[in-house]
Amino acid sequence: MTSARRLRPLPVPSGARAPEILPDLRRALDGTGPPLLPLPAGRTASSETARALGAGEPLGTGEDSPEDPTALVMPTSGSTGTPKGVLLSASALRASARSTHHHLGGPGNWLLAMPAHHIAGVQVLVRSLLAELPVRAVDTSEGFHATAFAAAAEEVLATPGRHYTALVPTQLGRLLAPEADPRGTRALRAFDAVLVGGAATAPDLLERARAHGVAVVTTYGMSETAGGCVYDGAPLPGVRVHVEPPEPGGISLSGPTLARGYRAEPDTEAFRDGWFHTGDLGQWRDGRLDVLGRTDDVIVTGGVNVAPVAVERALTTHPGVREACVLGVPDAEWGQAVTAALVTETPPPTESRLRELVRTRLGGTCVPKRFGVVDELPLRGPGKPDRRRLLELFTGSPAELRGLPTGPEPPMSEDEPHGLSR
Structure with a gap:
């Protein structure tokens, strides 16, 4: 790397076409291609984000390394709405993918159900590249629904080996809804693990999923940690978690999946002394991390x-x-x-x-x-x-906004299985 490498925008197709970016992603990971800025294809806002994050411009001092090239600059607005570019090295992305497979019991065949311009979707593709296995994506041309999910899942589940997918809580809820195509729930049950993250998952939803036989794994992480780095409340190998006392307190994360920092923000306070200070609030419960949301919420x-x-x-x-x-x-x-x-x-x-x-x-x-x-x-x-x-x-x-009824309801019994009766 004799000269500064320029950040290249990567338009990411939606739905079933998302795996088309795999060749570009492979070259970014091995350093033979430029650092990439994933953006949703065809959106007006993408060009604004590209300008804000210096697409086409060279990476700055400390934003790249010949030994460990920056593979991706992930756009994230965090909680402020102002675009930030998270500098993710190839080693951080690989460490995340390998740790995930180690935790889940080995490499497997992945079904992509989330947008691949977000870190959770990108990591499904990275895991597939490292496993050297094909990946299929859900057709979301008519929105996310159980019928399309089941159709894509059937093709993935027909391949030998282990099978995984990743969802946000809203998607999981739609697949388990009583009115949804029951093939969606049947497909979910067939996966060896279903990662659920991106937002807080209601305990009731987790109970319903497990009652249906779904192997749910909750994840906590963000673009700044190359995706989920705490699974079911336990850090992945090499990941360190610090909760500021007294609890509940601010959560900080460190380890091999940590990003280099933010594009054009060398002095950001979020990355200090090898730690990312998340701005999230958490506490330890029975040795597992319980995330209580943003401190500013x-x-x-x-x-x-x-x-x-x-x-x-x-x-x-x-x-x-x-x-x-x-x-x-x-x-x-x-x-x-x-x-x-x-x-x-x-x-x-x-x-x-x-x-x-x-x-x-x-x-x-x-x-x-x-x-x-x-x-x-x-x-x-x-x-x-x-x-x-x-x-x-x-x-x-x-x-x-609509209001709720104000009249009385019959009392709930103490032993009613709250949430499982939907």
Whole structure:
């Protein structure tokens, strides 16, 4: 590497055509090709991201290495909405892929179900390259649904060896929904492991998946760690996790999957002393990492801190709540009011039942003061609720939100299998 290498945009097709980028990805990993900036093909915003991250320009000092070339610059807005370019070396991507296969019991055949311009999708392709096995992608031309997933899965599952796929919680929920094509659930059961990450997964959804015989593995990680680096609460080989005391506290990550830093941000505070400071809040429970969401998502209501994830977990134990996103809405009396956006089943739960459920589990401070029902949660990136958009709905577009029934419901019995009865 005698001269600075230029960052090349890589338009990534959606759905079944995503594996077309495999040759470019292979060359980026072995250093014979340029560093790549994966972007969704055909989107206007992609050109803006490319300009912001210096596509076509040379990588700067400290952004590349002849011994370990930077293979990818992954665009990520994090929680700010401002594009950042995560500098991922070839060794970090390989370490992540190999650690995943080691954890799952060996290399296998992968089904790509997520966009390949995001790190979780890219890693499915990297794992397939390292395993020297073909990869198939789900046809999402008509959106993600169980019928298309099952069709693609059948081809993957027909090949010998182990079989894996990776999903976000929303996709898993759609495949398990009562109204979905049952072939989707049957296909899920046939995989040796189904990685689920990208956003917090409700315990109720995990229980339903496991009750259906799905080998779910929860993952925690981000572009800055080359994808998931903590599986089922345990760090992958070589990965170190630090939680700032007193718990719950900020999570920091280190190890062989760590990125070099951000493009054109050599002095960022996020990467310090060999650690990435995630901005996430977590605690250790029985030796496993429990992630409680972003530290900047914590709601301060009446001077008391409320972790949205804890309230979301409580709400989704009700069989009438499919998904929940909890956020703090400005309030003159409380500073912030705990507010919940829900995707509900039919019939929906009543406000009184949900308030009592949260009060019983978490205390009165955590009880939402307002609920809004939407057909589906707005997302930013794969599986991550768009809290800013929801805040806009609660503060400026209340007509787009539906309310919950206010009448009484029959009492729940103590032994009712919450969430498994959907």
